[in-house]
Amino acid sequence: MPFTASEMFGLMDCNNFYASCERLFRPDLTNRPVVVLSNNDGCIIARSNEAKALGIGMGTPYFKQELLIRKHDVAVFSSNYPLYGDISQRVMDILMQLEPDVEVYSIDEAFIRLPTGRHRDLESWGRSLKTTVQKHTGIPVSIGFGPTKTLAKIANRFAKKNPSAAGIFVITEQQPVDRLLAAVPVGDIWGIGRRHAARLKKHSIHTALELKNCADTWIRKQLTVTGLRTAMELRGIPCISLEKTGPAKKSICTSRSFGQPVYTLGDLQEAVATYTTQAACKLRHEGLRTTIVDVFIRTNSFKKDAPQYCNRRIFTLPAPSSHTATLIKVALTSLNAIYRPGYRYQKAGVLLNGLVPENYEQLRLFHTPAPCNEASLMKAVDEINRRWGRDTIQPAAAGLAKEWHFRQMKKSPAYTTRWSELPIAKASFPESFSMA
DNA sequence: TCTGGGGTCCTAGGACCC
DNA sequence: TCTGGGGTCCTAGGACCC
Numbered sequence: 001m002p003f004t005a006s007e008m009f010g011l012m013d014c015n016n017f018y019a020s021c022e023r024l025f026r027p028d029l030t031n032r033p034v035v036v037l038s039n040n041d042g043c044i045i046a047r048s049n050e051a052k053a054l055g056i057g058m059g060t061p062y063f064k065q066e067l068l069i070r071k072h073d074v075a076v077f078s079s080n081y082p083l084y085g086d087i088s089q090r091v092m093d094i095l096m097q098l099e100p101d102v103e104v105y106s107i108d109e110a111f112i113r114l115p116t117g118r119h120r121d122l123e124s125w126g127r128s129l130k131t132t133v134q135k136h137t138g139i140p141v142s143i144g145f146g147p148t149k150t151l152a153k154i155a156n157r158f159a160k161k162n163p164s165a166a167g168i169f170v171i172t173e174q175q176p177v178d179r180l181l182a183a184v185p186v187g188d189i190w191g192i193g194r195r196h197a198a199r200l201k202k203h204s205i206h207t208a209l210e211l212k213n214c215a216d217t218w219i220r221k222q223l224t225v226t227g228l229r230t231a232m233e234l235r236g237i238p239c240i241s242l243e244k245t246g247p248a249k250k251s252i253c254t255s256r257s258f259g260q261p262v263y264t265l266g267d268l269q270e271a272v273a274t275y276t277t278q279a280a281c282k283l284r285h286e287g288l289r290t291t292i293v294d295v296f297i298r299t300n301s302f303k304k305d306a307p308q309y310c311n312r313r314i315f316t317l318p319a320p321s322s323h324t325a326t327l328i329k330v331a332l333t334s335l336n337a338i339y340r341p342g343y344r345y346q347k348a349g350v351l352l353n354g355l356v357p358e359n360y361e362q363l364r365l366f367h368t369p370a371p372c373n374e375a376s377l378m379k380a381v382d383e384i385n386r387r388w389g390r391d392t393i394q395p396a397a398a399g400l401a402k403e404w405h406f407r408q409m410k411k412s413p414a415y416t417t418r419w420s421e422l423p424i425a426k427a428s429f430p431e432s433f434s435m436a
Numbered sequence: 437t438c439t440g441g442g443g444t445c446c447t448a449g450g451a452c453c454c
Numbered sequence: 455t456c457t458g459g460g461g462t463c464c465t466a467g468g469a470c471c472c
Contacts, residue, residue, distance in 0.1 A: 037440090038439090038440035038441075039440050039441065040438090040439090040440065041438085042438075042439055042440055043439060043440055045440070045472095059439090059440090060439085061438070061439040062438075062439085063437080063438040063439080064438090064439085066438090079440090105471090105472085106471080106472045107472075108472080109472075190470095190471080191470070191471080192470085193469060193470050193471080194469090194470095195468080195469060195470085196469075196470085223469095224445095224446060224447075224469085225445095225446075226445070226446070226469085226470080247444095249443085250443090250444080251442090251443075251444090252442090252443090253441080253442055253443075254441090254442085255440095255441070255442085256440085256441080257439090257440070257441090300439085302438095302439055349441090406440090407438095
C-alpha cells in the first residue's frame with residue numbers, strides 16, 4: 001500500500017547511551033569494551049559496541065558475565081544517573097533548538113514531527129543534526145525517518161545496523177518498504193514484547209511484513225487494540241501521535257533492592273522512610289499531591305529454597321498531601337502492619353497513587369485542613385537540598401548509616417553536576433614554549 | 437555470594453448504582 | 455412461577471516500554 005503521508009516522524013536515538021556518557025571524560029576507553037550496571041550492580045544495562053561484539057547480553061546478571069569481562073579487560077561502571085540525565089538534557093536542548101515539534105520519549109530517545117516539505121532532503125538534514133549533536137556533546141546518535149512512529153523506529157534500527165546507512169535511514173513512500181519489513185523479526189517491532197512475539201510465532205507470524213498483512217480482527221483478538229494500532233502503523237497509517245508535553249504522572253514509585261539482606265523491622269523502617277522521602281520530593285517537583293500510599297516489601301524470589309514472603313498495604317489519606325512527615329507516618333504504619341519477622345527481605349518500595357494537582361482541594365466535612373506552613377517548610381527543605389546536595393536535610397526516620405543501601409562499587413564521578421567532581425584538565429607545554 | 441527501576445495501558449471480573 | 459439492562463468504578467493481572 002502506498003503511503004500518503006502529510007507528515008513524517010523522525011526518531012533520534014543516542015548510541016549505547018550510558019556507555020557513551022562514561023566514555024566522554026575517559027578518552028582512554030575509546031576502543032575498549034565498556035558496560036554499565038543497573039542499581040546494586042546487578043544487571044548489565046548498557047554495552048559499547050565492543051562489549052556487544054564479545055557476546056555480553058543486555059540485561060544479563062553481572063555475576064554471570066564476570067569471567068568474560070575480566071578476560072577481555074572490559075571497563076565496568078555502576079550507573080551514574082546524574083551524569084546521564086545532564087548529558088541527555090544537553091542533547092535534547094540541541095534538538096529542540098532546531099525543531100519545534102519534539103517529544104522526549106526517554107533519556108536517550110526523541111521523536112520529531114516533520115510536516116512534509118519542511119526539509120526537502122531528510123537524509124542530509126538528519127546527517128547535519130547527527131554531526132551537530134556529536135560536535136556539541138560528544139554523543140553519537142542514529143536517526144530514522146518514517147511516515148509513522150513505528151516505522152521511524154524501524155528506520156532507526158536500520159540506521160544502526162547497516163554500516164552503509166552510517167547512522168541515518170529514511171523510509172519513504174517510494175521505497176519497497178515491504179522488503180525492509182520482511183527482514184524485521186516481530187519481536188523487534190516497537191510494541192511487540194516477548195510474550196506477544198512468542199504467541200505470533202506459534203501462529204507462524206515471524207516478520208513485521210507478515211504481521212502487517214494479518215486480518216484486523218485476528219490481530220485485535222490476539223494482541224488487543226494496542227497490537228492492532230501497531231499493525232496499522234506498519235501499514236503507514238499513523239495511530240500513535242506525538243506527545244510534546246508528557247501527560248501528568250499518574251503514579252510515582254521509589255523502590256530498591258537492598259545491598260545486603262535485611263531482617264529487622266528497624267532497617268526496613270529506615271528504608272521505607274528514605275524511599276517515602278524521595279517519592280515525596282518527586283511529587284512536589286511535579287507540582288502534585290498524593291491520596292494513596294502503597295507500601296510493599298518482599299523476599300528474594302530467585303532464592304527458591306528460602307522461605308518467601310511478600311505483602312503490601314494500601315492506605316488512603318483523608319486529604320491529598322505532599323508533606324514528607326505525613327507520608328512517612330502512614331507508610332511506617334503500613335509497614336509495621338505487614339512486617340513479619342524471620343524473613344530475609346530483599347526489596348521494599350513506596351508507590352504513590354491518586355495524584356492530584358497541588359492546588360486542588362476537595363474539602364471534607366470533618367477534616368481539618370493541613371496547616372499552610374507545611375508547604376513552606378517543604379519548599380525550604382527542597383531548596384536547601386537542591387543547593388547543597390540531596391540529603392543535606394532528611395527526616396531522622398530515614399537513618400544515617402543506611403547499611404541496607406544498594407551497592408554502587410564502580411561509580412564514575414558526577415563530572416558535570418557536582419563542583420567537587422569536575423574533571424581536571426592538565427596541559428603540558430613544550431620546553432621551547434614561552435609566554436613572552 | 438551476586439538477578440534493576442520506573443512507568444503506562446488494556447482487559448476481565450466483581451461490586452455497586454438506578 | 456415469572457427476577458433486566460445499562461452503566462460506572464475498582465482491582466488484579468498481564469503486557470509493554472526504556
